[in-house]
Amino acid sequence: xxxxxxxxxxxxxxxxxxxxxxxxxxxxxxxxxxxxxxxxxxxxxxxxxxxxxxxxxxxxxxxxxxxxxxxxxxxxxxxxxxxxxxxxxxxxxxxxxxxxxxxxxxxxxxx
Amino acid sequence: xxxxxxxxxxxxxxxxxxxxxxxxxxxxxxxxxxxxxxxxxxxxxxxxxxxxxxxxxxxxxxxxxxxxxxxxxxxxxxxxxxxxxxxxxxxxxxxxxxxxxxxxxxxxxxxxxxxxxxxxxxxxxxxxxxxxxxxxxxxxxxxxxxxxxxxxxxxxxxxxxxxxxxxxxxxxxxxxxxxxxxxxxxxxxxxxxxxxxxxxxxxxxxxxxxxxxxxxxxxxxxxxxxxxxxxxxxxxxx
Numbered sequence: 001x002x003x004x005x006x007x008x009x010x011x012x013x014x015x016x017x018x019x020x021x022x023x024x025x026x027x028x029x030x031x032x033x034x035x036x037x038x039x040x041x042x043x044x045x046x047x048x049x050x051x052x053x054x055x056x057x058x059x060x061x062x063x064x065x066x067x068x069x070x071x072x073x074x075x076x077x078x079x080x081x082x083x084x085x086x087x088x089x090x091x092x093x094x095x096x097x098x099x100x101x102x103x104x105x106x107x108x109x110x111x
Numbered sequence: 112x113x114x115x116x117x118x119x120x121x122x123x124x125x126x127x128x129x130x131x132x133x134x135x136x137x138x139x140x141x142x143x144x145x146x147x148x149x150x151x152x153x154x155x156x157x158x159x160x161x162x163x164x165x166x167x168x169x170x171x172x173x174x175x176x177x178x179x180x181x182x183x184x185x186x187x188x189x190x191x192x193x194x195x196x197x198x199x200x201x202x203x204x205x206x207x208x209x210x211x212x213x214x215x216x217x218x219x220x221x222x223x224x225x226x227x228x229x230x231x232x233x234x235x236x237x238x239x240x241x242x243x244x245x246x247x248x249x250x251x252x253x254x255x256x257x258x259x260x261x262x263x264x265x266x267x268x269x270x271x272x273x274x275x276x277x278x279x280x281x282x283x284x285x286x287x288x289x290x291x292x293x294x295x296x297x298x299x300x301x302x303x304x305x306x307x308x309x310x311x312x313x314x315x316x317x318x319x320x321x322x323x324x325x326x327x328x329x330x331x332x333x334x335x336x337x338x339x340x341x342x343x344x345x346x347x348x349x
Contacts, residue, residue, distance in 0.1 A: 002149060003178055012157055015163075015167065015183060017187075018184045018186075018187025018190075022188060022192055023197075027198055027205070027212075042334050043327075043330065046297075046334075047326075048196065049289050049293065050298045050326045051193065051326075052285050052289060053286065053298075053299050053300070054306045055165075055190060056279070056303065057303060058319065074276075074279070078283055082283070085284055085287045086287070086291075098276070098284075099139075099276050102279075103270075107272050
C-alpha cells in the first residue's frame with residue numbers, strides 16, 4: 001500500500017520537522033548560555049538509552065509467538081546480531097549479516 | 112576559494128568511514144523504499160530534506176500504513192531525541208560559525224556529530240569551512256547512496272521479503288553498543304520493560320505514547336532515589 005503523493009509529502013514534512021526540531025532546539029533555547037537545569041541534564045544522560053529500548057520493542061511489535069514461526073526468525077537473527085556485535089564490534093557487519101540471516105530465514109526456512 | 116579547497120581536502124579523509132557506511136545503509140534504504148512502491152525521486156527527496164537514517168527508515172512504516180501525520184511527527188521526535196544532546200554539546204563549537212550555522216545544525220546527524228566533536232582541523236585550515244565540508248560530504252554520501260539504492264531496486268528485482276528487518280537490526284546494534292559503553296543498565300532496562308508492558312496492555316497500535324509517559328515517570332522516580340548517589344559520583348569525578 002502506498003499513500004497518495006500529497007500524503008507522502010506530508011509524511012516527509014513531518015519527518016523533516018521532527019528531525020529539525022531536535023537539531024535546532026538546543027541552539028534556540030540555550031542561545032549563549034548552557035543549561036544548568038539538573039533535571040534536563042539528567043534526562044539528557046539517561047533518555048537516549050531508554051529511547052533505544054523503546055525503539056527495539058517498537059520494531060518487534062508485529063512479532064507473533066502464535067504464528068507458525070513462533071517469532072523464531074526474529075529471535076535467531078537478534079541472537080546472531082548480539083553474538084556478532086560482541087565479537088567483532090563492527091556496526092555495518094552486524095546490521096548486514098543480521099538482515100541477511102533474517103531474510104534467509106523468512107524466505108527459505110519459515111515460509 | 113583556496114581557503115575552501117584546503118578545508119575540503121582536510122575534511123575528506125575524516126569522512127571516508129561515513130562514505131562506506133552511508134553507501135551501504137543509504138542503498139538499503141533506497142531498495143527498501145522501492146520495494147514499498149516509492150521510486151527514487153521520493154527516496155532522494157527524503158534523504159535531501161530529512162537526512163536522518165533511523166527516522167527515514169522509521170518513516171517507511173508510516174508510508175505503508177494508515178495515514179497518521181501526528182504519529183509520524185511524534186515518532187520522529189522520539190527517534191531523534193538524542194540529537195538534542197548533540198546540540199547541547201556543540202553549543203560552544205558552533206558559536207561564531209555565522210552564515211554556515213543553519214546548515215551545520217541542519218546536517219547534524221550521528222556520524223557528523225561524532226566527527227565534529229572529536230576532530231580538530233590542522234592549524235592552517237579554517238575551522239568553520241572544515242566543519243561545513245564534513246557536514247556537506249556526509250550529506251551527499253547519504254543522498255547518493257540512497258539514490259543508487261533506489262535505482263538498483265527499480266532495475267534489479269529480487270525477493271525483498273524481510274528487508275525491513277534492517278531497521279530492527281540497526282536499533283539492536285545501537286542498543287548493544289550503548290549497553291557495552293555504560294555500566295548503569297537501568298535506563299536501557301526501563302526503556303525495554305516499560306515498552307513491553309505498555310505493548311501488552313495497550314496493544315501494538317496504541318502503546319507508544321503510554322510507553323513514553325511511563326519511561327519518563329520511572330526515570331524521574333529513579334532519579335529521586337539516586338539523587339544522593341549522583342551528587343557523590345559527580346563530586347568524585349570533579
